[in-house]
Amino acid sequence: MPSSRSPVINFWFIFNAIVALAPPIYWAASSAPPMLGFPATLVYFLAVNVSLTASIVAAYLSDSRRGALE
Amino acid sequence: MIITFGILLVFFVILVVILQRIRYDEHSFSTYAVGDRSFGARYQAMSFLNTWYPGAMFTAFGGMAAASGVISFYVLSYSLLIVMLMYIMAHTVWVWGKTFDLKTQPDLFALRFQSHHIRSIAAVIGIISGIPWLVLGMQALGEMFRYLSLGALSFSQAVVLGVVVIGVRQIWTVKIGMRGVVISDYFQGIVAYIVGTLMLIGLILWLIYSKGVDFSQLPATHFSLPGIGSSEGPLYVFSLMLTGALGGWCWPYIFVRLFTANGVKSLKKSAALAVPLSMLFAVALLIFGMLGGALPEVAEHPSEVWFIVSHQAGGLWLLGLAGVILLAASMGHIDGNIQATGAQIANDLLGNYFKLDTRQLILFSKLGMLGLTLLSSWLACLELPALFTLAVLAYQGIIQLAVPQFLGIFWKKGNKYAAISSMSAGFITAVWLELHYPGSIPWAYGLTSGAVALLINLVIYISLSLLIRQTADEKQRVEALFRMIRHTPGQGQSMVSSVGERSAAR
Numbered sequence: 075m076p077s078s079r080s081p082v083i084n085f086w087f088i089f090n091a092i093v094a095l096a097p098p099i100y101w102a103a104s105s106a107p108p109m110l111g112f113p114a115t116l117v118y119f120l121a122v123n124v125s126l127t128a129s130i131v132a133a134y135l136s137d138s139r140r141g142a143l144e
Numbered sequence: 145m146i147i148t149f150g151i152l153l154v155f156f157v158i159l160v161v162i163l164q165r166i167r168y169d170e171h172s173f174s175t176y177a178v179g180d181r182s183f184g185a186r187y188q189a190m191s192f193l194n195t196w197y198p199g200a201m202f203t204a205f206g207g208m209a210a211a212s213g214v215i216s217f218y219v220l221s222y223s224l225l226i227v228m229l230m231y232i233m234a235h236t237v238w239v240w241g242k243t244f245d246l247k248t249q250p251d252l253f254a255l256r257f258q259s260h261h262i263r264s265i266a267a268v269i270g271i272i273s274g275i276p277w278l279v280l281g282m283q284a285l286g287e288m289f290r291y292l293s294l295g296a297l298s299f300s301q302a303v304v305l306g307v308v309v310i311g312v313r314q315i316w317t318v319k320i321g322m323r324g325v326v327i328s329d330y331f332q333g334i335v336a337y338i339v340g341t342l343m344l345i346g347l348i349l350w351l352i353y354s355k356g357v358d359f360s361q362l363p364a365t366h367f368s369l370p371g372i373g374s375s376e377g378p379l380y381v382f383s384l385m386l387t388g389a390l391g392g393w394c395w396p397y398i399f400v401r402l403f404t405a406n407g408v409k410s411l412k413k414s415a416a417l418a419v420p421l422s423m424l425f426a427v428a429l430l431i432f433g434m435l436g437g438a439l440p441e442v443a444e445h446p447s448e449v450w451f452i453v454s455h456q457a458g459g460l461w462l463l464g465l466a467g468v469i470l471l472a473a474s475m476g477h478i479d480g481n482i483q484a485t486g487a488q489i490a491n492d493l494l495g496n497y498f499k500l501d502t503r504q505l506i507l508f509s510k511l512g513m514l515g516l517t518l519l520s521s522w523l524a525c526l527e528l529p530a531l532f533t534l535a536v537l538a539y540q541g542i543i544q545l546a547v548p549q550f551l552g553i554f555w556k557k558g559n560k561y562a563a564i565s566s567m568s569a570g571f572i573t574a575v576w577l578e579l580h581y582p583g584s585i586p587w588a589y590g591l592t593s594g595a596v597a598l599l600i601n602l603v604i605y606i607s608l609s610l611l612i613r614q615t616a617d618e619k620q621r622v623e624a625l626f627r628m629i630r631h632t633p634g635q636g637q638s639m640v641s642s643v644g645e646r647s648a649a650r
Contacts, residue, residue: 087228094221095389097371097382104369113359113367119217120427126224127419130231134416143409 080136086129094122148292151464152471155335156309159328159475163316166327173505176321177247177487178403183326188405188414190333191326192230193422194476195397196223197337198277200284201429202470207447209433213366216433218381220426222388227415227422229393234402234411236553236629241403243628248484249399249549250492256552256625258618259560260496266545267492269571270396271485273538275520280535281478282307282524285471291451292467300525307521309471310478317479318486318513321506325483326404329476336473337425343454343465344428348435350457357438366434370590377590387594390550391543397477397484482520486513537578540594544570547601555609556622562608570601 079087093099103118110117137143169175183191201219209216237252246252250266253259286303293302316324351357359367370376393399405411436442436449445452454466489512490505500508547570548563577585577593588596614622 087232090228091225094225095382095385097379100369100381101371101378104367104371113214115214115367115369116217116359119214119221123217123220123224123423123427126221126228127423130224130227130419131416133231134412137412138409143412 079133079142080140083129083133083136086125086132090122090126090129094126145292145294145296147460148294148464148467151461152292152467155468155471156313159313159331160316162331163320163324163328166316166320166324168320168323170321170502170506173491173502173509174245174247175323176506176509177491178241178400179322179326181242181404182406183404183410184406185410185413185417187326187330188401188410189417189421190337191329191404191476191480192227192398192401192414192418193337193425194329194333194473195401195480196226196392196477197422197425197473198281198284198477199288199470199472199474200281201426201473202450202466203284203287203447206429206433206436206449209430210437210442210446210449213362213368213434213437215369215381216430218384218388220423220430222385222392223422223426224419225385225389226392226398227419229389230402231412231415233393233550233553234415235408237402238405238408238411239629240625246403247400248403248488248491249394249396249545250488252399253548253552253563256622257548257558257560257563258621259564262560262564263492263496265564265568267396267488267496269542269545269567270394271488273542274395274397274481274485275516275523276535276538278478278481278516278520279523281474281481282310282520285310285474286524287447288451288467288470288474291448292463303525307524310475311517311521313475313479314482314513314517317483318510318517321509322400322404322483322487325479328479332472332476336469336476337421339465340469340473341421341425341428343462343469344425344432347453347457348428348432351432351435351438351453354457355439357435359434361438362434366437374590377584377588379588379595380584380590380592383590383592383595387539387543387592387598390546390598391539391594394542394545394549396488397480400484400487482513482516485516486510488512489516537575537593540574540578540592540597541571543594544574544597544601547598547605551605551609556626557609557614558605559609559612559614559618561612562605565608566601566605569604570597573597573600 100118103114106114108114174180205216205219240246240252240255244255246255249270250263253266254263283303285306286299289305290297290299290302297305370378370380372378402411405414433449436453437446441452442449450466450470451463455463486509490509494500494508495505544567547566548558552558552563574593574597577596585591585593585596
């Protein structure tokens with residue numbers, strides 16, 4: 075069973091971990107002005123979590139399409 | 145009270161009917177402990193969610209959102225990060241689990257590090273750390289019954305009632321084992337996270353349109369996160385998320401979900417099914433909590449936001465439904481905890497030192513579950529002022545399993561000396577730090593005791609792994625284990641004889 079994931083998905087997973095955990099990013103969000111009419115910290119958390127969700131769904135679809143799960 | 149308790153009773157009766165219809169089978173300990181690895185993606189997804197999000201989500205995290213605002217979103221971030229971790233390690237853990245018939249998390253430690261004692265050490269850390277959370281879960285049910293009784297029951301009476309209800313529920317957990325847990329999780333999960341999310345969305349709309357609440361009414365502090373110069377320390381949120389994400393898979397009742405799936409595809413599909421649901425549920429809950437915090441009654445009792453807003457918006461009927469949703473979430477967590485602990489008592493403690501046949505393993509597992517239910521029920525009825533502190537301490541302690549667990553799965557070099565030393569030193573350090581600096585460490589920039597100990601744990605693991613070389617036999621055995629995961633499960637099976645004999649740490 076090929077266990078390697080698509081490089082794009084790997085990059086996306088690493089990107090998610092960095093934006094979710096790196097303190098300078100949430101420090102910056104905490105002092106930023108509102109975005110799209112909403113507090114920046116709320117937009118930050120929603121964006122990170124949408125990205126995490128989308129990456130896992132995309133990983134499954136990508137692995138299924140490549141036959142990596144059969 | 146008749147309406148609120150009546151709705152709870154209807155839910156409980158439906159659940160009992162479902163549980164009574166489940167066929168139970170004790171032909172092997174694997175059937176009892178991991179449901180014969182027979183569950184597809186939908187059951188896996190719901191079982192994971194129902195074990196991961198306890199009823200306390202509605203009280204503790206709903207209350208945190210109401211009282212402190214956006215910082216509460218860290219729970220969602222680490223809840224999704226652990227699913228990402230599951231996706232990454234699913235293949236390795238499932239293949240090893242299936243090939244070597246692993247039934248518990250300590251089984252995996254014993255296989256990877258070929259150590260007899262590491263199985264019991266990991267089990268003891270897991271069991272001890274889980275008990276405070278079990279007791280807290282039972283006490284949270286007491287809070288629910290107190291509120292739903294509309295003042296008719298005192299807190300002590302409500303806790304006793306909660307303990308009785310959850311105790312009765314455990315009859316089926318003990319009787320059926322993992323199959324009963326997973327199938328009931330499916331029903332409980334639908335109620336808690338699908339009906340729950342719909343209700344949360346309805347309550348958000350009610351808060352906005354009927355009460356005129358919006359984010360602009362909340363204080364600015366509700367939208368700030370601790371940064372440089374803050375009292376919590378600049379690394380506080382990082383620490384919460386890191387320990388949450390790594391610690392999630394250290395809980396035995398979460399880890400065992402990786403062994404109940406019928407294949408890697410089901411596990412990965414379950415991750416893809418669980419994340420959208422997890423995100424919708426938690427976003428709805430946290431936004432609901434934040435908006436609910438604008439109500440004066442909630443500001444006085446933030447942890448009761450779920451009950452106060454439901455009661456105000458829909459009267460006793462909606463309050464009853466709120467109780468059902470919280471009960472469904474609580475049951476999933478408590479059942480999973482008790483089932484996994486019972487399996488560990490039989491498999492990793494008694495079974496590690498005495499030769500037990502299938503019948504005896506199942507019997508001791510059942511006795512373990514029964515004993516744990518009675519112990520937790522008794523503790524829940526006591527006034528334990530330090531319980532929450534113990535629960536926090538337990539979390540800082542259990543995440544020390546993360547280093548040998550994850551590096552053991554992803555790095556060939558580790559050995560049993562590194563694993564035992566690092567997790568023991570990490571556990572002792574976390575306890576020492578928590579006792580000397582309860583709550584926060586003044587010199588650690590907001591890092592929690594568990595995060596500091598994790599760093600020490602990591603340094604020890606890597607150092608000893610590099611300093612103490614694996615023997616030629618051990619190196620060959622580990623190479624074969626890792627080679628196995630690069631093959632199809634069918635090809636992997638052919639290696640069982642060569643790897644399995646030496647890996648059978650028992």
